[in-house]
Amino acid sequence: MTESLGKYTFRIFRYDPERSARPRRDTFEMEVSRGMTVLDCLQAIKAEQDGTLTFRRSCRSAICGSCAMNINGKNDLACHLQVALLRGRRIAVEPLPGYPVIRDLVVCMDEFYDSLMRVLPWFVRKTGFPDRELPQSPADRDRIDNAVNCILCGSCTSSCPSFWYNNRSIGPGALLKAFRFIFDSRDEARGERLALVDGRDGVWRCRTVYNCEEACPKGLRPNEAIAALKIAALKETV
Amino acid sequence: MRRYHYRWGEGMWSHVLHRVSGLALLVYLTMHIWVIHHVQKGEESYDALMRSLSTAPFRVGESLLLAAILFHSINGIRIAALDAGIGMRNHRATFWIVFAVCAVLGITGGIYLVFLAE
Ligand code: FES
Numbered sequence: 001m002t003e004s005l006g007k008y009t010f011r012i013f014r015y016d017p018e019r020s021a022r023p024r025r026d027t028f029e030m031e032v033s034r035g036m037t038v039l040d041c042l043q044a045i046k047a048e049q050d051g052t053l054t055f056r057r058s059c060r061s062a063i064c065g066s067c068a069m070n071i072n073g074k075n076d077l078a079c080h081l082q083v084a085l086l087r088g089r090r091i092a093v094e095p096l097p098g099y100p101v102i103r104d105l106v107v108c109m110d111e112f113y114d115s116l117m118r119v120l121p122w123f124v125r126k127t128g129f130p131d132r133e134l135p136q137s138p139a140d141r142d143r144i145d146n147a148v149n150c151i152l153c154g155s156c157t158s159s160c161p162s163f164w165y166n167n168r169s170i171g172p173g174a175l176l177k178a179f180r181f182i183f184d185s186r187d188e189a190r191g192e193r194l195a196l197v198d199g200r201d202g203v204w205r206c207r208t209v210y211n212c213e214e215a216c217p218k219g220l221r222p223n224e225a226i227a228a229l230k231i232a233a234l235k236e237t238v
Numbered sequence: 239m240r241r242y243h244y245r246w247g248e249g250m251w252s253h254v255l256h257r258v259s260g261l262a263l264l265v266y267l268t269m270h271i272w273v274i275h276h277v278q279k280g281e282e283s284y285d286a287l288m289r290s291l292s293t294a295p296f297r298v299g300e301s302l303l304l305a306a307i308l309f310h311s312i313n314g315i316r317i318a319a320l321d322a323g324i325g326m327r328n329h330r331a332t333f334w335i336v337f338a339v340c341a342v343l344g345i346t347g348g349i350y351l352v353f354l355a356e
Binding site for chain 1: 242243244245247249250252253317320321322323326329
């Protein structure tokens with residue numbers, strides 16, 4: 001038997017537009033043992049206390065990005081965050097801020113995906129592809145190391161006040177993706193992409209609040225990518 | 239509108255205080271122009287206005303103005319540095335440094351403005 005951590009109270013955001021237009025918060029108590037993640041608790045609550053509790057999850061190993069939510073005021077992956085790491089015995093679980101809520105903890109991610117599409121999130125090669133692989137030096141690979149591990153969970157963009165104020169702003173998630181290609185030594189659409197992120201909805205919407213740095217569950221730093229893009233945009237598009 | 243319960247970090251405080259102090263400076267500059275335009279109305283009118291501006295409430299207002307100028311300018315340098323990619327890893331610490339410098343200068347200046355200035 002794993003060690004018990006005692007009773008925890010979960011205060012969970014509930015919203016079911018078919019029943020009521022107003023969201024509410026439901027409270028659940030449960031016994032938590034060491035090693036349990038927030039997602040484990042949500043699954044237990046759904047199985048044992050309220051089968052209507054709705055949330056997204058798939059891989060349960062912090063790689064698919066579907067279980068991102070706001071836990072105790074900070075965005076994180078529910079399957080990655082262990083309850084033992086949280087301070088206090090009351091845990092507030094809310095859907096990701098900034099996106100429209102569909103039901104309970106499930107949000108509509110369309111705005112996030114649309115923002116990604118705006119930075120051309122694919123590899124562009126105008127001079128054609130060689131017959132074999134396209135090699136890259138370890139130093140060139142290191143340059144984009146910050147960005148290739150993104151799992152598109154949407155936590156960063158959802159934590160960004162510039163995105164809350166204006167959902168036309170591209171947001172840190174898509175800007176990190178833009179960085180990933182703009183600074184990839186093999187990509188050949190640097191100019192177009194830089195022009196896309198240089199607009200008023202792009203890097204200049206960043207107000208250096210840096211919620212995104214803390215929000216990223218993979219420890220990436222979208223804020224540093226944005227700073228690099230600001231400098232590149234100034235140097236190369238003026 | 240959904241209420242967001244996002245945890246406030248140093249970046250949030252920096253952003254909101256910067257916005258608020260910026261708006262305060264905008265209001266002040268407008269008032270300042272209005273005050274200065276009394277110069278062309280003659281010495282008497284200007285002196286009378288100046289007298290009413292050295293009463294206690296305006297002195298307190300002046301020290302708040304000082305606080306806004308200090309924060310907006312010093313934090314502005316910090317933000318410009320961050321935009322240039324300088325000090326990104328220490329952005330929390332630099333916020334507190336800016337805050338401490340503003341507090342020391344602001345309180346000293348405020349005491350002078352409210353109690354000691356002619
Ligand atoms: S369930 Fe896949 S990231 Fe959490």
